[in-house]
Amino acid sequence: MQGIWTTERIRAAEDRLLAVTPDGELMRRAAFGLAVHAAEMLAEHTGSVSGRRVTLLVGSGNNGGDALWAGAFLRRRNVAVSAILLKPERAHGPGLAALKRSGGKIVSLEDGPQWISRADLVVDGIVGISARGSLRPDAAALLGHVGSPVLAVDLPSGVDPDTGAVDGPAVVADRTVTFGALKPVHALAPASCGEVFLVDIGLRLTDPDLQRLDTADVAAAWPVPGPDDDKYSQGVVGIAAGSATYPGAAVLAAGAAVRATSGLVRYAGHAADVVRGQWPEIIATGSVTDAGRVQAWVVGPGIGTGNEGRDVLRFVLGRGVPVCADADATTIIARSPDVLDARDPGTPLVLTPHAGEFERLMGAPPGADRVAAARSAARKYDAVVLLKGHCTVIAAPDGRALVNTPRGSWLATAGSGDVLSGLVGALLASGLDPWLAAGAATHVHSLAGSLAADGAPTSASGILAAVPDAIRSVRSLTS
Numbered sequence: 518m519q520g521i522w523t524t525e526r527i528r529a530a531e532d533r534l535l536a537v538t539p540d541g542e543l544m545r546r547a548a549f550g551l552a553v554h555a556a557e558m559l560a561e562h563t564g565s566v567s568g569r570r571v572t573l574l575v576g577s578g579n580n581g582g583d584a585l586w587a588g589a590f591l592r593r594r595n596v597a598v599s600a601i602l603l604k605p606e607r608a609h610g611p612g613l614a615a616l617k618r619s620g621g622k623i624v625s626l627e628d629g630p631q632w633i634s635r636a637d638l639v640v641d642g643i644v645g646i647s648a649r650g651s652l653r654p655d656a657a658a659l660l661g662h663v664g665s666p667v668l669a670v671d672l673p674s675g676v677d678p679d680t681g682a683v684d685g686p687a688v689v690a691d692r693t694v695t696f697g698a699l700k701p702v703h704a705l706a707p708a709s710c711g712e713v714f715l716v717d718i719g720l721r722l723t724d725p726d727l728q729r730l731d732t733a734d735v736a737a738a739w740p741v742p743g744p745d746d747d748k749y750s751q752g753v754v755g756i757a758a759g760s761a762t763y764p765g766a767a768v769l770a771a772g773a774a775v776r777a778t779s780g781l782v783r784y785a786g787h788a789a790d791v792v793r794g795q796w797p798e799i800i801a802t803g804s805v806t807d808a809g810r811v812q813a814w815v816v817g818p819g820i821g822t823g824n825e826g827r828d829v830l831r832f833v834l835g836r837g838v839p840v841c842a843d844a845d846a847t848t849i850i851a852r853s854p855d856v857l858d859a860r861d862p863g864t865p866l867v868l869t870p871h872a873g874e875f876e877r878l879m880g881a882p883p884g885a886d887r888v889a890a891a892r893s894a895a896r897k898y899d900a901v902v903l904l905k906g907h908c909t910v911i912a913a914p915d916g917r918a919l920v921n922t923p924r925g926s927w928l929a930t931a932g933s934g935d936v937l938s939g940l941v942g943a944l945l946a947s948g949l950d951p952w953l954a955a956g957a958a959t960h961v962h963s964l965a966g967s968l969a970a971d972g973a974p975t976s977a978s979g980i981l982a983a984v985p986d987a988i989r990s991v992r993s994l995t996s
């Protein structure tokens with residue numbers, strides 16, 4: 518797992534390290550790493566480093582100090598460095614002196630636009646982890662003149678460091694170079710950060726506030742049958758989804774369960790004929806009451822929010838096995854929380870709301886801090902909450918939270934969520950910890966989405982068809 522720490526934790530760890538490190542040493546470590554990345558970007562985009570032009574946007578804190586020192590290092594490689602000081606009287610003193618000594622040019626705010634528009638690379642040292650709110654007007658106006666790649670120092674300025682929220686003018690970087698440890702912004706705002714690189718400055722942190730699954734974690738979690746396994750021992754998943762009029766959700770969720778693991782899949786509902794026709798390997802019946810034993814249920818996609826849907830949900834919640842309640846099941850729970858009385862105490866529940874369903878469940882939208890929102894819903898419902906969005910956040914009732922950083926937005930297509938719930942169900946049936954099951958399913962789902970899309974629109978059926986390739990790719994990277 519990749520650990521991610523809030524700025525409060527990072528600052529505390531930095532203070533401990535600063536106390537035992539010579540003055541200025543940490544900043545120089547950070548800035549040296551930054552300069553290496555700046556040179557790499559120049560070489561990538563222009564074919565050379567020497568003689569190229571870099572313009573630094575320098576704010577009033579240490580983030581600006583990093584940029585100034587990096588500028589001084591770049592001068593050693595004969596880069597023409599100019600610095601625009603947003604608050605000249607508060608610019609980082611030693612950094613400014615170092616840049617001046619190295620031959621860097623200090624440019625006034627008025628002259629800034631022409632220097633920015635002529636630059637081969639712009640370095641955003643406006644604000645770092647102490648940033649509050651979006652960019653101020655002077656900085657926002659300068660950004661309008663940027664025509665080159667942008668390298669963000671620690672994080673793209675204007676984006677909230679702890680939530681990744683953007684609610685006004687903000688930098689959109691091609692690359693972000695961060696120091697010591699990943700912060701929430703790096704996982705939650707991929708479109709603002711661009712590619713993220715971590716420079717080791719000697720910070721040591723444990724017990725992360727937020728996590729992200731590595732490919733290796735997903736590969737290790739994904740069930741692989743052994744020589745003694747049979748179709749039952751790998752976990753039987755039941756799918757209660759779809760209707761006679763709308764069988765699509767049933768076909769997609771059940772199909773995803775078929776493709777996720779080699780355990781048995783049962784289906785119960787009004788779309789039994791259609792499901793059987795699409796997936797002959799599925800044992801399909803008309804009702805959950807005669808579906809037979811399963812090790813986990815997926816309930817909700819397309820079941821409707823009326824009495825019948827409520828009865829189906831109550832029935833599966835009382836079976837003593839993990840349940841993934843998706844789509845209509847989420848709405849039923851929001852409208853009639855008493856259905857949860859049927860839940861067999863202690864059995865895992867995974868809820869998979871998008872923002873609208875979240876609002877129904879919690880009475881308010883997720884807001885800017887989606888991690889906190891998912892955590893509070895997880896506590897309220899004593900469930901794993903998979904809060905869908907561009908970045909999906911998964912929180913457990915014990916406070917564990919992980920985030921899936923997507924590779925594009927192609928997953929936002931009709932039926933995509935049905936595929937995800939089928940994947941979650943199959944992993945729950947295999948006995949995986951529900952938080953990890955939700956995380957691994959989300960990872961494979963988003964990988965399948967990007968494989969299916971490959972730069973062009975795809976569909977839920979396309980994502981479903983790409984699930985085996987996604988699992989194969991996850992496993993091949995680690996075997």
Ligand SMILES: NC(=O)C1=CN([C@@H]2O[C@H](COP(=O)(O)OP(=O)(O)OC[C@H]3O[C@@H](n4cnc5c(N)ncnc54)[C@H](O)[C@@H]3O)[C@@H](O)[C@H]2O)[C@@H](O)CC1
Nearest residue numbers: 531543544547577578579580644645646647648649651671
């Ligand atoms: N503390 C450390 O040990 C290290 C810190 N480093 C750098 O230091 C940064 C943190 O430095 P600071 O705590 O000085 O804070 P920042 O550089 O993040 O900025 C704080 C300053 O910006 C102003 N400010 C806040 N929000 C603003 C906004 N929206 N628009 C304009 N100005 C705004 C504040 O008034 C304050 O003066 C890190 O992000 C990192 O880049 C690195 O040098 C590595 C070592």
Ligand SMILES: [K+]
Nearest residue numbers: 641644670672
């Ligand atoms: K920055």
